[in-house]
Every structure is written in C-alpha cells, then in structure tokens.
Amino acid sequence: MKIIMVSIVAAATSLLAVGASAQSSPASAAATDPSAMIDQFEATFGKYEGYRRSGAKGICAMGEFVGSAAARGLSTASVFSGETVPVIVRFSVGGANPNAPDNTRGQRNMALQFDLPGGEQWQMGNISAPVFGSSSPQQLAGLLVSRQADPATGAANPDLVRAFNEANPEVLLQGSYFASQPVPASYAGVNYWGVHAYGFVNAAGVTQYGKWLFEPAAGTLGLTDEEAQARGANFLFDDLRQRVAQGAVAFDFNLELAEPGDTIDNATVPLPEGREKVSMGTLKVTSVSEDAGGSCLTITFNPMIMPAGVVPSADPMLAARAAPYVVSLSRRLTEGAKQ
Ligand code: HEM
Numbered sequence: 001m002k003i004i005m006v007s008i009v010a011a012a013t014s015l016l017a018v019g020a021s022a023q024s025s026p027a028s029a030a031a032t033d034p035s036a037m038i039d040q041f042e043a044t045f046g047k048y049e050g051y052r053r054s055g056a057k058g059i060c061a062m063g064e065f066v067g068s069a070a071a072r073g074l075s076t077a078s079v080f081s082g083e084t085v086p087v088i089v090r091f092s093v094g095g096a097n098p099n100a101p102d103n104t105r106g107q108r109n110m111a112l113q114f115d116l117p118g119g120e121q122w123q124m125g126n127i128s129a130p131v132f133g134s135s136s137p138q139q140l141a142g143l144l145v146s147r148q149a150d151p152a153t154g155a156a157n158p159d160l161v162r163a164f165n166e167a168n169p170e171v172l173l174q175g176s177y178f179a180s181q182p183v184p185a186s187y188a189g190v191n192y193w194g195v196h197a198y199g200f201v202n203a204a205g206v207t208q209y210g211k212w213l214f215e216p217a218a219g220t221l222g223l224t225d226e227e228a229q230a231r232g233a234n235f236l237f238d239d240l241r242q243r244v245a246q247g248a249v250a251f252d253f254n255l256e257l258a259e260p261g262d263t264i265d266n267a268t269v270p271l272p273e274g275r276e277k278v279s280m281g282t283l284k285v286t287s288v289s290e291d292a293g294g295s296c297l298t299i300t301f302n303p304m305i306m307p308a309g310v311v312p313s314a315d316p317m318l319a320a321r322a323a324p325y326v327v328s329l330s331r332r333l334t335e336g337a338k339q
Pocket residue numbers: 037038041051052053054055058090091092109110111125126127132136137140193194195196267299300301317320321324325328329332
C-alpha cells in the first residue's frame with residue numbers, strides 16, 4: 001500500500017509540475033492525473049459499472065508456484081524459495097467490455113498475485129503480446145483521445161487516428177503482433193509477457209534486469225478462423241474449467257536476461273532475439289472460481305507491488321500504472337464489483 005501511496009503522490013506532484021497550460025488538452029490531463037486517465041478510458045472504451053476499466057471479462061482461479069534453483073541464483077525473493085507458494089490467478093480478454101467475444105484475435109491477460117511468507121505479495125498483469133501498445137502515459141493518453149468516438153459520427157475520426165499513428169508508429173506494433181497470431185483456443189494455451197523490465201537482486205547484491213514471459217507447458221493453442229466462428233463468443237471459461245479439472249494447466253515462468261546496451265525502459269521494445277532465457281519456476285493452475293466472484297473481485301493486480309529481491313525498471317509505463325489501477329478499483333468497488 002505504501003508503494004501505491006507514493007505513486008499517487010508522485011502523480012499529483014507531476015501534475016503540479018506540468019502546470020495549468022498543459023492541462024488544456026484531455027490527453028495531457030489523462031497523462032498526469034490518474035482519475036482523468038480513467039475518465040479517458042471510459043470516454044474511449046465505454047463505461048461498464050462494476051467492471052474493471054480494462055480486462056473486464058475475466059475469471060478468477062487459484063494456483064501454486066514453485067521457484068527454481070536458477071531463480072534463487074538471480075534473486076533473493078522468497079517467491080523463489082522452492083517451497084510451494086499460493087497464487088491467485090485472473091485470466092481475461094483485453095478491453096473494457098465485459099461481453100467481449102472470446103473468438104476474435106487480440107489480447108488475453110493473465111494477472112497473478114503470489115501470496116508470500118510474512119504478508120509479502122507479488123502482483124503482476126501479463127498480456128499475450130511481447131509489447132504494449134504505447135511507451136509512455138503521454139502516448140497512451142494521446143492514443144485514447146485519438147480513438148474516442150466523435151459525437152457527430154459515433155466513430156473515431158479517421159484523420160485523427162491516421163495523424164496519431166503516423167506521429168507514433170510504435171503504437172501499431174502490438175496490433176500487428178495480434179494480427180499475426182491465431183485466435184487463442186484456451187487461456188491455458190497462450191504466452192503471457194510482462195512487457196516491462198524488472199531487476200532481480202541476488203544475495204551478493206547484483207541486479208540482473210530482464211523481461212519475463214509465462215509459456216504454457218503444453219504449448220500454444222490456436223484456432224483457425226472457421227474453428228473460432230464455430231466456438232462462439234463464450235467458450236474460454238468452460239475450456240479453462242475442463243483443462244484445470246484434468247490437471248493440465250501449467251506455465252513455465254521464463255526470464256530473458258538483458259545485456260548491457262539493451263533497451264529496458266520501453267514496453268514497446270522487446271529484448272533482442274536470442275537473449276539467455278532462465279527458467280524461474282513453474283506455475284500450476286489448480287482450481288477455477290464457480291462464478292464471476294472469487295478472490296479477484298477486490299484485487300487490482302498492481303505491477304508496482306513486488307517482493308524484496310525484485311525491483312522496478314525505469315520504464316515510465318510501469319510506475320504510471322499504479323495510480324490509475326487504484327482509481328479503477330475504487331470506482332468498481334463503489335459501483336458494486338461484478339467480476
Ligand atoms: C499507464 C498505463 C496503463 C493504464 C492507465 C492501465 C489501466 C488499467 C486499468 C484501469 C485496469 C483495470 C484495473 C482494475 O480495475 O483492477 C488494467 C488492467 C490490466 N492491465 Fe493495464 N494499464 C496500463 C498499462 C498496462 C500495461 C503496460 C500492461 C502490460 C502488461 C497492462 C496490463 C493489464 C492487465 C493484464 C490487466 C488486467 C488485470 C486484471 O485481471 O485485473 N496494462 N489496466
């Protein structure tokens with residue numbers, strides 16, 4: 001909680017530093033004020049009361065994690081002790097729409113909360129792409145404004161979208177990745193990336209930066225377009241329940257190690273191909289919530305909550321997530337949390 005408060009204060013401080021003139025546009029307000037950012041999410045994607053403003057259609061599950069000896073060499077974090085650690089897992093479809101179809105290409109999420117000894121926690125929200133769709137809160141805010149529907153037409157203004165894309169070509173990288181992938185056949189059959197770099201601090205005090213991905217132990221599972229159409233809009237929850245009942249859902253937590261000179265402060269830039277990959281442990285999903293409730297309802301998987309032995313990178317998107325997540329959590333709790 002301390003970290004969240006620090007971030008809120010930091011966001012408020014930068015708001016003051018930006019000054020009144022920069023507040024004249026909705027994008028600059030959203031980039032610096034967490035409430036304005038969530039207002040902008042609602043303006044662009046719609047407001048669905050009680051739901052997460054992103055990753056709205058989701059399901060809660062429970063699991064366990066066992067860290068590897070290699071991970072213990074990289075970090076003192078208790079999560080890697082080798083003991084079994086309980087984990088709360090939330091799978092979701094990207095976006096704010098709680099009725100988003102399961103059978104289209106696009107983002108799937110796997111958010112995790114590791115419950116560690118002594119009350120420590122590690123929270124993370126991982127996505128099914130190696131990159132995020134913007135590199136800074138300013139760029140995200142501009143992207144959202146450019147995609148907001150014009151009241152006159154009910155659709156985004158194509159000229160604004162084109163102009164924004166031309167000035168910010170990296171915002172298209174994530175969409176190109178999704179377009180190159182099949183429709184996911186299962187939450188259990190997708191790679192999930194952290195997209196930010198984090199530092200792993202070992203017993204000698206050495207910090208190794210890296211970017212992680214969770215890879216399904218059984219491999220990735222995609223659908224052809226015909227199969228996707230036949231599955232319909234709602235199949236991922238039942239699929240997950242069936243696979244978990246068969247004991248078949250596990251992920252390898254792999255860390256790609258950054259080398260000197262690699263970009264580690266930009267969520268739109270993956271590490272170069274071929275970086276050493278260390279197996280940090282295995283996550284197993286052991287049960288799935290019966291309904292829309294479950295432990296996830298009141299959690300915001302805040303990527304600035306991490307255990308001793310793991311430190312954030314200077315990626316501006318990473319710290320910028322903390323405060324808007326808390327705003328989204330507080331809005332949906334006040335409205336009556338639904339999923
Ligand atoms: C400043 C940038 C960002 C903002 C403002 C933002 C905003 C949000 C919000 C409001 C939520 C819902 C929180 C809740 O109600 O609990 C959310 C969820 C999520 N975000 Fe972001 N996000 C940002 C960047 C990112 C990035 C870079 C990633 C990439 C890993 C990401 C991945 C996720 C995931 C996986 C969830 C779903 C978590 C869950 O199941 O609860 N977000 N985001």
